[in-house]
Amino acid sequence: MFKHLPKLAIAFSAVAAAEIASLAIAPSASAFSVNSDWVEFGLNDINQSFIVDFDGNVATQNVIGLSSQATFTFKGFTTVGTGTATKTEAKFDISLTNNSSDGITSRTSALGFNVYEAMYSDKLALVGVGNDGGSGNTRSTGLFAKDNSGSFPNQFGAIDVCFTDGNTCQGGSNGGVDNNSATSQAQTGTFTATLAVNGNIDKIALANFGVRYQSISGKGLNGASGTGRGDINYGPRKIPEPTTTAALGLVALSGLALRKRNKAVPQT
Known part of the structure; x- marks a missing residue:
């Protein structure tokens, strides 16, 4: 009855190797739907984060070295009011960094985006934009x-909401984050953005990310203003851990050894 054990062991080794291999090459699980332009959050995505990298341009011309980066962390939904007066708030903690380089100094003075019911879906009408908090x-x-x-400006186009210290998305302001060490502004700043909509929602999507630059200097620029478009950096595929790679090797070797033994030992 034991003559079939080597074959069973080989089969088990093959199955185990396939399982481990599938884990090794599978992409890391994303808790939210995301691509380079859109990101969508649901009820199970609290404390999940994504990063947006922004380029920079002045008068629609790309400026190498003019750049920013924002990290968004979803903090969940809150229901406000009851009945027909019900509203839902979606909260994000945002860390904004001005990482301009290559001789460029600048100040990132606003950040904005569009808001949708879901990825590739209809827009959500935000409540209270421009009013007191x-x-x-x-x-x-x-x-x-x-x-x-x-x-x-700079032909970037319309956005549903921007966060700034100015009175408009187009205009100037003194706030933001600055990479110029001669100023008092910090290179990184944080804020909490609360998006309010009418009714109950359990999903929200963001897209069309942009930033506003001011006080741009270097490379022939002197106090210019500009904008930047965002590209979502959602991370690479999962790379096998060293232990996983080692396990694959051991399973393969054990299967090979059992195969040789099965040939060498006469079956009765």
Whole structure:
């Protein structure tokens, strides 16, 4: 009865190797739906984060070295009010860094994006944009104290909401993050953006990320203003851990050894 054990062991080794291999080459599980332009969050995605990298341009011309980066962390949904007055708030903690380099100094003075019901779906109408903060209204606290709607210049186009210290998305302001060591602004700042909509929602998507630059100098520029478009950096595929690679090797070797033994030992 034991003559079939080597074959069973070989089969088990093959199955185990296949399972480990599938784990090794599988992409890392993303807790939210994301691509280079869109990101979508649901009820199970609290404390999940994504990064947006921004380029920079002045008068629609790309400026090498003009750049920023923002990290968004979803903090969940909150229901405000009841009945027909029900609203849902979606909260994000945002860390904004001005990482301009290559002789460029600048100040990132606003950040904005569009808001949708879901990825590739209809837009959500934000409540209270441009009004004073408070429960049930779109608002910002921290680095940026104001929220507005409108558009960014330099042919960037319309956005649903921007967060800034200015009175419009187009106009200037003194706030933001600065990579110029001669100023008092920090290179990185944080704020909490609360997006309020009417009714109950359990999913939200963001897209069309942009930033506003001011005080741009270097490479022939002197106090210019500009904008940047965002590209979502959602991470690489999962790379096998050393232990996983070693396990694959051991399984393969054990299967090979059992095969040789099966040939060498006469079966009765």
